[in-house]
Structures are given as C-alpha cells and as structure tokens.
Amino acid sequence: MNDLHVIKIGGDITANESLLHAFLQQFAAEPGLKILLHGGGKSATAMAAKMGLPQTLVDGRRITNAATLDIAVMVYAGLINKQIVARLQGQGYNAIGCSGADAGLVKSVRKAVLGWVDYGFAGDIGPEGVNCEQFVRLLELGMLPVLCSITHDGNGQLLNTNADTMAGAIASGLSHHYNVSLTYCFGKKGVLQDPDDDDSIVPVIDAAQYRFLREAGSISEGMIPKLETAFQALSSGVKAVTIRHALNVHPGTRLVSGIQQHTPA
C-alpha cells in the first residue's frame, strides 16, 4: 500500500495570512499522496460579527442555524478553500477543493438533539460516511484534495461538520487503501501540559495520559474531540496520529505530541 498523509489545519492558521502562506509552502514541499482538511471557525465567527449574527459554541462545536450554515458554507467552501487551492495551483500542485457534497465524498447525519442542545444544521459522520472510492479516484488522477468541513446528508441538505472529526473519519476510511498518517496542525507545538507554557509539550499521549490531562484541565474544549478522534482513528487502522505546529509539518520534527493507543512498556 502507498503512504497517504491526511493533514488538518486549524482555524488559527487559515485566519492568519502569513502563517497560512508559510504552512502551504511546507505542505506543498512534502512528497507523497496528501489530503488537506480545513474548517475556518475563527474566520466564520469574524464574518458573523460583521453581519451582526451572534454565534454560540457548546463544547467547542458551533450551534448552526440556517444563517450560520450559510456563513460556514461561504467562508469554508468559498473563501478559505478557493484561496488555498489557488495558491497550491500557483505552486504547481494540482489541488482540487471540495466539500463533502462534491463527488459525494463525505456524507453525514444531522446531529441528534441532546438534552437542551440542538446543534441545528450540524452533521456527524457515520462509519459509512466516507466515499473511499471517490477519494481514491481523485488521488489516482494525481489531484491533491483540499476538503473543507462542510458535508451533506445525501438528500440535498448541507451540514456543518467538525473538521477534526472529519479528518479522523477520512483517515480511518482510507486506512483500508493506504498506509495513513493523520496530523493535526495548529498554532501551538502540540498538546501542552500547561496551556500557558508553549514549550510544555506532552510528547506521548496514551489513553491513561489523556484521562490524567483531562482531569487536570490541561486538555479542554476543542482539544477533547480532537483527541477522542485521534484514538478512534488509531483503533480504526490509521498508523500514526500527531498534533503539531503548522510550521512543523515535516515528519522528522521532534517537537510534537504523538498519540498512541498503548505506550510501549
């Protein structure tokens, strides 16, 4: 099987012109098959503010009413996705920007209402949600898929989807076709023991360490679904999951957090 690198970049990178530029340079230089995934929450929140629409997040997930869905689609599938694609094309890479609806790549199911929380037009990706055959076709054409975190329900409805879990689902699904590694890139060097100390990277996180860090409060909010997805991806056949700074894309970089199911004795 060929290697495939699924890389997700955070909204703190896509909203920062110079960081995004530097990341794309590094990303493009990495050899091999790649899929890039992005959301753009920070930019969507800024756009919503410009349009006078207040936003609500519960456990790091956006409550998506119809107007908020429109903003997410415009910002993620439109602005951010096409800017990334145009730049990669400008560097000579045959990028193709897609939402989950395009070519039926990723289908999701509208989130169930849990207690008082109705996430609205938000989608969860089930085990059959990733259309691996279509991903393989695009990769075999030499294309570099750039996915935004918008999916569809298969009945014409677009759904806002968490980009971390979408990256995990794509990596897991494609692990039957490729040796997949999954990388979460953002503006910090990894999972931090002390959120206020940028150098307090936790180098290896297994299930026990995760529980400890969560109870200690080092891991909270958006980092929780990221790590839960990471463990799921590993148990689904993904070879390696790391969390690292967007400017440390190269696999040789040591300043990262590696997620492991079990730490070797």
Added chain:
Amino acid sequence: MNDLHVIKIGGDITANESLLHAFLQQFAAEPGLKILLHGGGKSATAMAAKMGLPQTLVDGRRITNAATLDIAVMVYAGLINKQIVARLQGQGYNAIGCSGADAGLVKSVRKAVLGWVDYGFAGDIGPEGVNCEQFVRLLELGMLPVLCSITHDGNGQLLNTNADTMAGAIASGLSHHYNVSLTYCFGKKGVLQDPDDDDSIVPVIDAAQYRFLREAGSISEGMIPKLETAFQALSSGVKAVTIRHALNVHPGTRLVSGIQQHTPA
C-alpha cells in the same frame, strides 16, 4: 464524438429558490454529458448590500476590488455552488462543484485597464485558458462538473470572471473533444424584440439581426457580452447556441432564441 451540453444559468435563477429547484429537476432529467455553469451576481449584490459595500457595474461587468472579490468567491464558489451540488447529489447525480482554480480547470488573465475603467480582480479567459484534459477526466469518471464563475491567474490569485464568457470559453475549448451545444438559461424566454413583451422572442439571431437589434436598443447591457460570446463559440466549433428560459431546458422546446452565424437562404 459524444454529445456534451454546456448550460449556463443566470443569477435571476440562482437567487430564486423555487425557480432554481424546478430548473435542477429538469436539468438532472436531461440525458448525456453535461456541464453546469453559474455566477450569482444578484445574490452577490444582495450580500454586498448586507455588508455595506457599494457595487459598481460597467457594461454589465462588476468592478471587483478585494472586498468584492471575497464576496464573489463566498457567494459563487461557496453558497450557490455547494447548494446546487448537494441538491444534484440528493437526486442521485454525481455532481462536483469547482471554481476555475480547482484542478486548474480554467485560467484567466487580469483584465487590462481600459481608459478610466479598472475592473480590479476581474479575469478574461484567453484561448489557452480552458484545461480540456482535466474536464475530460472528470467527465470520464462519470462526474457532473458544476462550475462557478471564479477563475485563477495560475499564480495564486483568484479572479472574478463573467459567467457568460466562461461558459462560451469552456464550450469552445471542449468542442475539439465533444459535439458541444451551449445554452444560456435565464428568466426570460429568449432574446426579446421588445424587452417589455415577454412573448416577443426573436427566434433566430444572425450577425445582421444582432447589429439591428443592438442599434434598436432591444439588445443592451448584459445581453451584449452574452451574444458576442455566442457568435465566438459558433465560430470556434460549438454546434448550437440557444438562449432560453431556465424551465425550457429540453432541446425540443421551440420557444427559444437560436444564435446562428449565417441564416440559411
């Protein structure tokens, strides 16, 4: 050679929920290879108004500063494109939504400054602008390309492009690979002799008739580039060009304007 139908829908259709729905039903039911093209000027103007950005059009073309380009990319490549793709997918058609940047499908050159008019981030498509090979690949995979009128310059810059001329350029380019027919769909039944009489359709328009109608004022504004593109497409090998109502997609419909290079004696 196989038949290929390039269909462009106007902004008056994409901005009208029920017309768009009815159009997509008809469009999906037509057999054979198809490419759908859309802009969305009306929706972009509404979005710009919501965000307090005044818009200027010269000869039916939008002056595109950086903020206006962002709106065009968000509305065309994001909102409208993904809604169309999700609906076609919901009807069982393997639609893939693309801008000209995606897979390097359509490249353009920033418009020259003419006199006092600087169109800003607006692109013109040259003869080498359409990447026919990539279109053929997507079509051969059984995909239905849905293109929005955003292109790129090949150096990382997105450019706003007239959807009528983009449809003409794609149809012309692909006429070396397919028997291409090109259809412009909008909210009127065709080119009208009297703009105030919806039934005064001009059934056949050749070059002489075009000059006559233009001098008489029946053809003005956005209809001028549409017809000039139509004549160019015919002289480049496109088999048939018609202008018709979006709910008259079926080729058998008689209530349309057909464009011809020379009217047979």
